[in-house]
Amino acid sequence: MFERLLAKSVKGSGKAETIMEHTLNLLSEYKTLKATYPNILTESEWEILRDACYYHDIGKANTKFQNKIRDLKERIEDELKELEEVPHAYLSCAYMPIKKLREKYSKNELKCLMMAVYYHHERKEENQIASEAVIEKDLPKYIEALKKEGFDLPEPPSKNYSRYVKKPLKLQELYPFIRIKGLLNKIDHAASAHLPVELPPENLTNYLDKFMKNLNSQPNELQTYLKNHPGENLVIVASTGIGKTEGALYWIGEEKGIFTLPLKVSINAIYDRIKNEIGYTNVGLLHSDSQLEYMKRFEEEFEFSLSVLKQTKQLSMPLTVSTIDQVIDFAFLYPGFELKLSTLSYCKFVIDEIQMYSPRLVAFIIMGLKYITEMGGKFLIMTATLPPLFIHFLEKEKIPFKRPDKPFLKLNEKGQVISRHVMKIQQKDLTAEEAIDHGLKRKTLIIVNTVTKAQQLYKEFKEKGIKVQLLHSRFTKKDRFEKETSIKKLGKKTCTDSGIWITTQVVEASIDIDFDVLFTELSEATGLFQRMGRVYRGREYEGQEPNVYVYTGDFLPSGISETNKKSVVDYVAFEKSKEVLLQYDGQRISEALKMEIIEQIYSLENLGEESEYVQELKNTINQLKNLLPYEQKEKPKLRDIENVQIIPYSVYQKNEKTIVDLEEELERIKQESPNNLKRKLEIQQQLQEFTVEIPYWAYKKALNSNLFARNVSMGRFIHFPVLSYKYSAELGLIYDIDEDANFM
Template identity: 55%
Template sequence: MFKKLLAKSAKKDKPAQTIAEHTNELIKQWDLFGKIYPSALSDKDWKILLLAVKYHDVGKANTKFQNKVHDIEERIKDLFPEFAEIPHGYVSCAFIPIDDLLEQYSEEEVTILILAVYYHHEREEQNFDDSNEDIEKELGQYVPMLVEDFGTFDTTKDLAIREEPIFDYEEFTERKYLRNRNHLNHFVRIKGLLNKLDYAASGNYEVEVPPEKLPQKMEKYFREKGHDKNELQEHLYHRQQANHVVIASTGIGKTEAALWWLGNDKGIFTLPLKVSINAIYDRLIAEIGCNRKTTGLLHSDMHAEYVKRADDQDLDLVTVTHAKNLSMPLTVTTIDQIIDFVGLYPGFEMKLATLSYSKIIIDEIQMYSPRLAAFIVLGLKYITDMGGKFLIMTATLPPLFVEALKRLDVPFEKPGKPFLKRNSDNQPIKRHVMQIVEKDLTKEEILKHALNRKVLIIVNTVTKAQQLYQAFQATEIAVSLLHGRFISQHRKEKEDAILKLGKRICTCTGIWITTQLVEASVNIDFDVLFTELSDASGLFQRMGRVYRERDYLENIPNIYVFTGEPLPSGIANTRRSIVDYTIYEKSKEVLLQYNNQLIDEQTKMDIVEQVYSREALGEVCDYMKTFDETLAWYKDLLPYQEEEKPTLRDIQNQLVIPYVIYNQNRTKIDDINEQISEKLPLDQRIKLLIELQKFTVPIATWAYDNARKRKNGEISSTIRVDRFTEYPIITYQYTEDQGLIFENDYDALFQ
């Protein structure tokens, strides 16, 4: 017989851990969790969760599992080698004294407990009926050891183990029981939080990091700035326990308002663009005074961002782990990191359980694709049904989102009027005079105007931005270019430069050509905007980067909107359009009614109402069709019907290294790749990978496929990091000024 019942085998840096020791670690996490967020569960459910914690791994007390985790010399004879190993979660349920529990708990509570233990690790359903009787006899020999082991721990001495384990719980493990939404929600809370505790205990990190008194930090910040709460901030501060849909002017202080609404609750702040997420995160640290160890940054490039902010210090892997597992009291993230649970795929429960006691902030919801917008709306239904809260705040809100929330019976408050940015006289600020130009946006059109100020040019596609930049090269006028097709090192330099020029206190002038990268929540303030029309909502986001917090006192336009001849870049009467063609056409039609007029904040919101109503867009609108179809499909989805997470990103990217960049940095890139191939500590490996990624550019999969097929470039070779990670070296042209150009760099073929 074994001397100890192990839960985990010994590793190079860790000793073996017994079942009782591992369980006790989960109980410590359970206790910590309950002290930080006591209202996350009812009193009864805290007890059910504790029972799930205590029973979840007792099924590891079986010969096949113990032989796996013990050293060879400690293994014993397997009396039933012909039988397949039964997953330990299934075996654990055989030790649970069901009849005794039914005397203390309801049938639903016991069912949820057993389901949580049974499914705490997702396994393909198998039939073990042929081996049950023999395995039951074998399990009996481990009962005294379990009782003795657990009796040595004060926190687990009340664990009741069946004297004769038996597989008699089949009626309690039917997944069809979870088709009832109330049962599903109950199960998600217990099973999801069991997983959360288990991962934290196994990963040796805190399941939840205690909050750091955000309201006090906000009080101090406002006091030092000499600010009082404005109308929006007061509104949310006094309604912290409600869900909200808020329309408010750009520059009014929506971020601060959201933080007042959060209070001391767990918060998740979502934005559509990584550049704006990074900016908000840095603001929280530098201005609000939040702590890096309690404020998480979570998106696909998070490791690189954490390394940048670590300076010369070692990467704090515990902080990164807390961020990845949503263990921080405040996390800034992209929406796709949290909303995929609506697919109800196996393993979704931990994320939704975490959101059940969280407050979710969704900034600029109108910027998301119709498919992702539908996911968000349905996700809010699940979150609120589970007890979580949400705040949608935006300068422009298409009415279809409000309609969908109402249709799903999602509770929320929406004030009857928007919150408008006001000037020092307490009057709505007037920032923009708009002129519609029914032509292409060209260098010649821009040169008709005075450019000795801060000039922002926003176009719909990278190709258009590059063409416009090239056109300016023939002049003596200096311009800068920013889009998403630069290697990360060059892009960071450009983002820093445009943010510096865009500060109110900066008195310099300059011209920047950009794409939609700067559309949302990027705090820059330029003097004039030349932009292609995408749609009305996107236009107003772009306008928010001009005269952000000041009155415009002149009559001449400071916003020039080019509708194209016949269409601007990226707009087509096909599915290839970056904006739905119907929405573009309706936007143009409505905007022309306001040509050469002052466009105040209320007018912008009225225009959005006119453009984005179902009546205005009609049945032919692809955006509306996709939104409705996605909502309908996932609304009726049964739990575990889908086997994988849904893909939320509409454009799939491939990281590549431009040939010219590789050629210039060949020695360094090859050296990094050689070091990565060695066995290194995780933090060193991450730093090396990030160093390597500085030379990469994300491109759409279709562009990568074109290069593979040699349509306009080719793959000259590939840097292979491991079997999961590789960076093709691509012969597309690349310059530090223009980024990657989808044309073959013929010089690369003769190196």
């Protein structure tokens, strides 16, 4: 027999861990969770969770598992070697003293405990024949060894636990189990990583008050309202630039918070602002590039950055700034969703700029909020433009929330609502001549719907000898960073330089800039108002001439099609936006009027059932409502477009020596020091500087057109295809064949 019953094998420079050592680690983290958030469970639920921690891994005391995590020389004979391995979670239930536990718990409480242990790992369905044989012939050998380790086991292993582990089909009946199982997973992950399950929150209010005092400022009406309503679910409409971020942080206060935004650039900026300006350091950064962002910020503390990343991914930070897709996917009810939902049940959940999400993602948000509030969590939706369609579906799903009687509008020094925009509608195409005719003022921003249109306009200006700069999503990371830095420099309120920038919707919410005049194609009203937020961002506009020119196209503007599959936005939303906006041509567009316009366009009645946006929103909500828990086996992909990172061939040629040297260095690391994760990630980061993200369809088109040269490989799962699409630092990527590519 084994002298020590192991739960964890030796990994790296660590040591093996016995079942009791691992269990004690869980119980320690259980105490940390209870001390940090004592009110998230009832006393009986805390006791159930403690017992779940105590018994969850005891089933690892079986011959197959103990042999599996040992060297060959340490293994013993397996008398049941013809049988498949039984997952240890199922065997843990066999060891549990059911008679004793029946005296302690009600039937439902005992079921909740047993299910939490039984399902704490997602495994294939239990093989009853194998389980019964192992319980009868193998587990009894380990009773004395377990007792020696300190486990209280008054009964022999039992096969009679099946009636306690059958899941109900309705989600609401599963809530007690979800809470316990999710928190058990959270504690287990923390104990396995030897990291705290939760870092205690500090009072954000104190940090914000100090921040305000340093600015010689006081909380405004919005911030005061949010500060005074911390226990309510809220839907807030407020002007751009009014201080919604500070207001949301006041609302979170002393509690755990998750703050979501649509774009990674915005998230990075708010993360840095919370840490560096407000001074609250225990904040996590969660999106698809978190690891690389942490590496940049903790350059000299790599191991620390890894531990912070692990805590962030396990939602253990007191405040996390995240993209919505990293959190809200639990609404798909896939196996393992419980950790996120149980954590959100004691969170303050902030959703900023909800109007920027696709209808599918909005559906996930609505159903996610339904489950969160039913579990006891709180939410705050903040936006400058709130489509009434969202309110309709929140109310339809009976999600409780409070909405103030009026929006919060930015005021000037006299206490009057600030006026920032005079709008002119042009029913023609946006061209370089149009912008020139209306005067290229000090800081001119041109926003169009597609990259192709942006590139076309850039060429038009260049042909006329006018200096202009271009920014869109199809530049390499290196070139895009340089361009974003440049546009932000010009876009500072204190900058008095002049310049013209042509961009796409990448600047709608991701880049904090303040320009003097905007020329833009119409997409739809919410997108237009986001774009208008980049002009006179926090300033009063007292002029009478338009500082916003909106182009609806001779027929249609770029990216808009009556066939929705080819349209960047819903065609019905575009048409309705155009119809309503024309009523206000030449007028001063106040913040209150913007909100009225949104009300006129984005109701269910006005968009109508034929709108693809409405159809997708309704259909996705119905799909999610009709899902049985655990019916879907995989997490959903919530991003609207599946992108591929590629290296344009001309970029590869220009940087070939650097790229090849990095590949060779990576190969040497694999051979000589495979655990040097820091350098591997640094190489990945350096190679990514040469990449452009393109849609999957464009990647497939390149493959089908023989435009593929080679893969720049980072390992089995990460590689960057080199494709011969045209590319220049001026124009970015063009989906034309690069005739200079010489590998053909």
